[in-house]
Amino acid sequence: MKKWYAVIGDPIAHSRSPEMHTRWLDEEKIDASYIPIHLTKEQLAEGVNSLRLLGCSGWNVTVPHKEAIIPLLDAIDPLAEKMQAVNTVVRQADGTLKGYNTDGLGYVRSLEERFPEISKESRVLIIGAGGAAKGIAFAMKQEGYSSITITNRTMERAETLAQSLGKQAMTLDEASEQLDSFDILIQTTSVGMQHSIQGVPLDLANLRSDAIVTDIIYTPKETEFLRLARQKGAKTMNGLGMFIHQGALAFSYWTNRYPDAQSLMNEWNN
Numbered sequence: 001m002k003k004w005y006a007v008i009g010d011p012i013a014h015s016r017s018p019e020m021h022t023r024w025l026d027e028e029k030i031d032a033s034y035i036p037i038h039l040t041k042e043q044l045a046e047g048v049n050s051l052r053l054l055g056c057s058g059w060n061v062t063v064p065h066k067e068a069i070i071p072l073l074d075a076i077d078p079l080a081e082k083m084q085a086v087n088t089v090v091r092q093a094d095g096t097l098k099g100y101n102t103d104g105l106g107y108v109r110s111l112e113e114r115f116p117e118i119s120k121e122s123r124v125l126i127i128g129a130g131g132a133a134k135g136i137a138f139a140m141k142q143e144g145y146s147s148i149t150i151t152n153r154t155m156e157r158a159e160t161l162a163q164s165l166g167k168q169a170m171t172l173d174e175a176s177e178q179l180d181s182f183d184i185l186i187q188t189t190s191v192g193m194q195h196s197i198q199g200v201p202l203d204l205a206n207l208r209s210d211a212i213v214t215d216i217i218y219t220p221k222e223t224e225f226l227r228l229a230r231q232k233g234a235k236t237m238n239g240l241g242m243f244i245h246q247g248a249l250a251f252s253y254w255t256n257r258y259p260d261a262q263s264l265m266n267e268w269n270n
């Protein structure tokens, strides 16, 4: 029987996941489809039951359902459990549904692919303490990065996340002052997003010229934060690779094949 996959969220019309996965299914010659499904919060439980009943082989989960879907599944991967967020559901051989999270791992994959020279001892600063920061922080830790510091506008949230990781937190002012002690910066806040808050979340005056500076935003392709970092000589990366690799990892969980992420990245970044 032809398999089918989906992405659920609210809103969902803007999602680039259907285009991405349909292309990879074609490239890998897998006879399956991938469709967007609009589900509101109120419809989530019924929607997930319907996907289960109708035999959907797996789906992605986007805003605002990543946390709320957890109790509706049969099993959860330990990393997703730590993050308390699921972005990928896999129907297992026995028909049960297991939740995973590929967002943070997708980020790490994009970082290591783009900068193969980085070491696990690099001193990493994560700016932000929301869901995205949490996903990346747990994935970085799992992948062996030993030095991770969290900074955030609301210090309490930075401390809570740092504590759950067993890492340290700093205020934005402290981080700006000590910026030359970090090798990799990861900007996870909404500052710089199109139609959102302009400017930068943190002063870059003390940035090392050999630092790697990344932003999880990819519209615009270059945020003010990345532009300033690039002008100071830093190597920069936007969030497109994270988006593509979270999808590629999900695709590999469903099909056992890792798709060609690089070609898509080259096309979409141009």
Ligand code: ATR
Residues within 6 Å of the ligand: 127, 128, 129, 130, 131, 132, 133, 152, 153, 154, 155, 157, 188, 189, 190, 191, 197, 201
């Ligand atoms: P997400 O799940 O996308 O990470 P979130 O949980 O709402 O979204 O988190 C948004 C992040 O952006 C938070 O770290 C937030 O800082 P606060 O915890 O202090 O709210 C950060 N953020 C949003 N607007 C900001 C601004 N104008 N300046 C600095 N940080 C900002």
